[in-house]
Amino acid sequence: MSAFSAAALTPNGRGAVATIRLQGDWSALETSGVFRTSRGVSASTAPVGRVLLAHWGPPPGEDVVLCRSDKHVLDVHCHGGQAAVARILADAAAAGGEVRTAKELVKQSAGLFEAECLDVLSRACTLRTAEILLEQASGTLRDQVQRLIDGRDLSKLDEILHWSEFGRHLTAPWRVVLTGAPNVGKSSLINRLVGFERSIVNPTPGTTRDVVTAEAALDGWPICFEDTAGLRSGAAALEQEGIDRARARLEQADLVLIVVDVSQGLSDADRALCAQYPEALLVGNKCDLAPTDAATLRMARSVSCVTGVGLEDLTAAIVDRLVPEVPESGTAVPVSERQIRLLQAAFADNDIAPLFDLLGSNAEAKQTPDA
Numbered sequence: 001m002s003a004f005s006a007a008a009l010t011p012n013g014r015g016a017v018a019t020i021r022l023q024g025d026w027s028a029l030e031t032s033g034v035f036r037t038s039r040g041v042s043a044s045t046a047p048v049g050r051v052l053l054a055h056w057g058p059p060p061g062e063d064v065v066l067c068r069s070d071k072h073v074l075d076v077h078c079h080g081g082q083a084a085v086a087r088i089l090a091d092a093a094a095a096g097g098e099v100r101t102a103k104e105l106v107k108q109s110a111g112l113f114e115a116e117c118l119d120v121l122s123r124a125c126t127l128r129t130a131e132i133l134l135e136q137a138s139g140t141l142r143d144q145v146q147r148l149i150d151g152r153d154l155s156k157l158d159e160i161l162h163w164s165e166f167g168r169h170l171t172a173p174w175r176v177v178l179t180g181a182p183n184v185g186k187s188s189l190i191n192r193l194v195g196f197e198r199s200i201v202n203p204t205p206g207t208t209r210d211v212v213t214a215e216a217a218l219d220g221w222p223i224c225f226e227d228t229a230g231l232r233s234g235a236a237a238l239e240q241e242g243i244d245r246a247r248a249r250l251e252q253a254d255l256v257l258i259v260v261d262v263s264q265g266l267s268d269a270d271r272a273l274c275a276q277y278p279e280a281l282l283v284g285n286k287c288d289l290a291p292t293d294a295a296t297l298r299m300a301r302s303v304s305c306v307t308g309v310g311l312e313d314l315t316a317a318i319v320d321r322l323v324p325e326v327p328e329s330g331t332a333v334p335v336s337e338r339q340i341r342l343l344q345a346a347f348a349d350n351d352i353a354p355l356f357d358l359l360g361s362n363a364e365a366k367q368t369p370d371a
């Protein structure tokens with residue numbers, strides 16, 4: 001068995017600073033000279049919490065900041081580029097360390113429940129979702145499940161399960177799919193919604209073929225917009241492939257935006273689409289042009305991708321549909337599929353056992369204090 005483990009705690013990708021955790025007996029890295037502190041203070045014996053400047057590897061090497069965050073834990077903060085991280089992990093492996101994922105490392109020391117809470121926190125892509133995930137990682141979910149276990153009372157389980165879908169979306173963005181006839185302005189709209197020219201806009205009907213995705217945060221919620229081929233019958237083979245893909249994406253959507261051209265009014269095909277997706281938001285684009293159909297104007301949310309009119313209201317309506325309620329501070333939210341599955345099992349069978357599995361060994365210890 002390895003004397004120590006090493007894992008990058010910061011997510012993959014470039015950042016200003018990356019953090020690598022060494023856990024176990026990592027002292028060989030220091031005694032063999034893989035790193036040296038700049039003032040000659042031994043990191044192995046430095047007090048927990050003391051911050052040390054150090055140099056990693058032979059010249060030119062890396063300047064790093066070291067800090068023991070626990071008796072057997074050394075956090076190495078280095079440049080955020082992937083090369084620096086890869087090099088430190090490779091040196092740790094060469095010194096006999098076992099390279100692991102952050103989730104595996106936390107699981108080893110704190111247990112699976114804490115590891116998955118920290119794992120999802122590291123994948124949060126907005127401040128708003130990170131705040132909610134941080135609350136769960138800081139004990140809100142654990143405390144409330146523990147309370148149910150201690151009180152042998154599952155009546156409040158549905159209050160936690162209520163937030164399952166919301167919890168899933170804290171790391172997997174809500175999917176909003178734009179559909180409608182060719183040329184109504186779907187690509188123009190996705191560009192407006194995400195704030196940059198992601199999708200090609202052209203007066204030629206049938207411009208968009210493949211599914212074009214773009215991620216954005218609306219009101220702090222991560223949303224993946226999908227622009228799709230305009231739907232029409234009698235399309236040539238290539239365009240038809242795009243239409244088939246569009247239909248498949250519609251089935252996976254959390255929200256469908258049916259875009260129509262208000263200057264043209266609603267066609268039979270538009271009406272059929274509305275009937276097929278009754279939960280969809282109907283968006284009447286091109287309201288800067290003279291509308292021909294007052295009924296369409298009444299039914300649809302009017303916007304203009306040219307002037308920008310109506311886009312703020314549309315954004316608010318999208319957020320309202322996707323996130324109709326936001327948990328108050330202190331609300332327990334399940335954040336992983338495993339947590340949701342075990343909560344559902346406890347609820348379905350009115351059985352407390354899955355909750356022990358959910359929290360891991362700490363929960364069992366509390367249940368049988370005399371053991």
Ligand SMILES: Nc1nc2c(ncn2[C@@H]2O[C@H](COP(=O)(O)OP(=O)(O)OP(=O)(O)O)[C@@H](O)[C@H]2O)c(=O)[nH]1
Nearest residue numbers: 182183184185186187188202206207208230286305
């Ligand atoms: N006047 C006006 N023109 C618009 C508006 N939105 C889009 N257009 C124009 O409508 C044409 C088609 O726009 P697109 O965004 O490419 O339409 P689409 O629905 O993606 O079309 P397909 O990809 O072919 O299905 C372009 O010439 C746009 O400039 C609008 O609000 N007002």
Ligand SMILES: [Mg+2]
Nearest residue numbers: 186187207208
């Ligand atoms: Mg298009």
